[in-house]
Amino acid sequence: MRRYSAWALWREGLRGHAGWDRAWTSPLPKPRYEVVVVGAGGHGLATAYYLGKNFGITDVAVVEKGWLGGGNTGRNTTIIRSNYLQDPSAAIYEKSRSLYETLSQELNYNIMFSPRGVMMLAQTEHEVRGYRRTAEANALQGVQTEFIGPERVKELCPIIHIEGPRYPVLGALWQPRGGTARHDAVAWGYARACSDMGMDIIEQCEVTGIDSAGGAVTGVRTTRGAIGCNKLAIVVAGHSSVLAEMAGFRLPIESLPLQALVSEPIKPCMDVVVMANTVHGYMSQSDKGEMVIGGGTDGYNAYTQRGSFHHIEETVRALCETFPIISRLRMLRQWGGIVDMTGDRSPIISRTPLGNCFVNCGWGTGGFKAIPGSGWAMAELVAKGAPGPLAAPFGLERFREGRFIDESVAAGVAH
Ligand SMILES: Cc1cc2nc3c(=O)[nH]c(=O)nc-3n(C[C@H](O)[C@H](O)[C@H](O)COP(=O)(O)OP(=O)(O)OC[C@H]3O[C@@H](n4cnc5c(N)ncnc54)[C@H](O)[C@@H]3O)c2cc1C
Numbered sequence: 063m064r065r066y067s068a069w070a071l072w073r074e075g076l077r078g079h080a081g082w083d084r085a086w087t088s089p090l091p092k093p094r095y096e097v098v099v100v101g102a103g104g105h106g107l108a109t110a111y112y113l114g115k116n117f118g119i120t121d122v123a124v125v126e127k128g129w130l131g132g133g134n135t136g137r138n139t140t141i142i143r144s145n146y147l148q149d150p151s152a153a154i155y156e157k158s159r160s161l162y163e164t165l166s167q168e169l170n171y172n173i174m175f176s177p178r179g180v181m182m183l184a185q186t187e188h189e190v191r192g193y194r195r196t197a198e199a200n201a202l203q204g205v206q207t208e209f210i211g212p213e214r215v216k217e218l219c220p221i222i223h224i225e226g227p228r229y230p231v232l233g234a235l236w237q238p239r240g241g242t243a244r245h246d247a248v249a250w251g252y253a254r255a256c257s258d259m260g261m262d263i264i265e266q267c268e269v270t271g272i273d274s275a276g277g278a279v280t281g282v283r284t285t286r287g288a289i290g291c292n293k294l295a296i297v298v299a300g301h302s303s304v305l306a307e308m309a310g311f312r313l314p315i316e317s318l319p320l321q322a323l324v325s326e327p328i329k330p331c332m333d334v335v336v337m338a339n340t341v342h343g344y345m346s347q348s349d350k351g352e353m354v355i356g357g358g359t360d361g362y363n364a365y366t367q368r369g370s371f372h373h374i375e376e377t378v379r380a381l382c383e384t385f386p387i388i389s390r391l392r393m394l395r396q397w398g399g400i401v402d403m404t405g406d407r408s409p410i411i412s413r414t415p416l417g418n419c420f421v422n423c424g425w426g427t428g429g430f431k432a433i434p435g436s437g438w439a440m441a442e443l444v445a446k447g448a449p450g451p452l453a454a455p456f457g458l459e460r461f462r463e464g465r466f467i468d469e470s471v472a473a474g475v476a477h
Pocket residue numbers: 100101102103104105106125126127128129130131132133134135136137138139140141142267268269270297298299300301305320321322356397398399400401423425426427428429430431432477
């Protein structure tokens with residue numbers, strides 16, 4: 063595939079942009095592949111990419127029931143951070159964040175990674191203690207974060223009202239190399255690289271059944287015919303339990319709607335990401351000028367990509383309190399995704415009761431930031447049939463053994 067460069071842009075500009083290749087091809091499915099990955103979200107595509115890049119496995123199909131990146135990957139608020147409490151989490155999220163630093167160059171695709179800094183506000187004494195503890199844990203884990211006072215918060219983000227009526231800002235956990243990236247570009251960049259390696263990305267192809275014999279998967283049934291495979295990777299976020307049921311096992315996952323909204327675009331007024339977990343809302347400003355806003359999950363399980371109206375009201379109320387400047391902004395768009403939540407708010411990257419079937423899910427409200435690291439770890443699991451150091455703690459057996467990786471503080475509310 064022809065590389066993107068300033069020179070290529072100039073050349074194509076002279077000839078009406080007629081010479082660009084398609085970023086990825088849309089072939090018909092072949093009868094059989096070495097690996098079938100179900101789900102062309104960021105995690106599925108990253109899994110395919112690192113299978114090719116790290117293990118030389120390119121006989122891979124990524125099958126997607128809708129359009130590429132149309133699940134949570136194209137619906138999230140794009141926050142990237144690695145300031146988690148537990149060591150296994152810090153390891154995989156920091157691996158991911160560090161891969162993001164150079165992903166545009168690696169994929170030759172501008173994913174618009176913007177390490178503008180992420181702050182998580184402490185608005186109660188309990189949060190102050192919690193975030194101080196996380197900062198200490200991060201120091202031991204080699205993750206660069208610090209606990210900052212309210213004056214520094216105001217300096218970094220002047221539009222915050224630090225003396226709020228209900229919950230004044232008492233400080234924040236600050237990660238200077240956290241930030242954002244353009245979500246769909248991450249999916250597109252991985253897809254282009256996978257296609258370039260000869261992999262098939264098959265959209266509008268829903269998996270409707272999983273065939274197995276002798277304790278192993280033999281293939282999948284899809285709306286575009288049967289596809290055989292030697293290994294199956296299920297990477298479908300909110301639909302993980304549905305696919306697991308097809309394969310004949312159960313997952314400790316609940317699917318919940320989570321929604322976000324953006325305002326009309328305004329002039330630049332905020333160049334950091336702010337998360338306010340006590341009042342429950344978070345905000346950043348996109349490169350287009352829109353204020354990107356998110357809140358919490360709905361209080362009931364569902365498969366809608368919409369979310370309930372009262373959540374919008376609660377989220378906007380929380381943010382108006384924290385950022386009075388936005389109180390007269392008009393909202394432009396609202397949408398939802400179906401997030402896959404585990405009890406300990408940590409992901410599952412695991413073998414399953416079927417020998418050649420692997421599952422990657424449970425990223426819940428915070429898996430965008432994990433896409434490169436998760437793909438890296440999942441590819442190793444699929445290629446070797448056993449987890450490497452990044453994935454090992456996240457196996458399904460932890461639920462049976464009571465060995466939870468409790469991230470309810472770092473991930474239960476925030477993103
Ligand atoms: C509103 C919102 C805000 C968020 N904010 C953040 C944030 O700021 N930071 C962060 O890190 N994370 C955030 N997240 C979470 C993040 O988006 C997800 O954890 C991540 O995108 C999951 O990626 P994925 O590839 O696993 O899933 P998805 O992108 O959902 O991909 C799964 C794919 O599987 C496909 N699929 C499902 N069933 C089938 C089938 N039967 N056959 C074929 N294909 C199938 C789906 O169509 C989908 O495209 C947010 C999520 C939402 C909804």
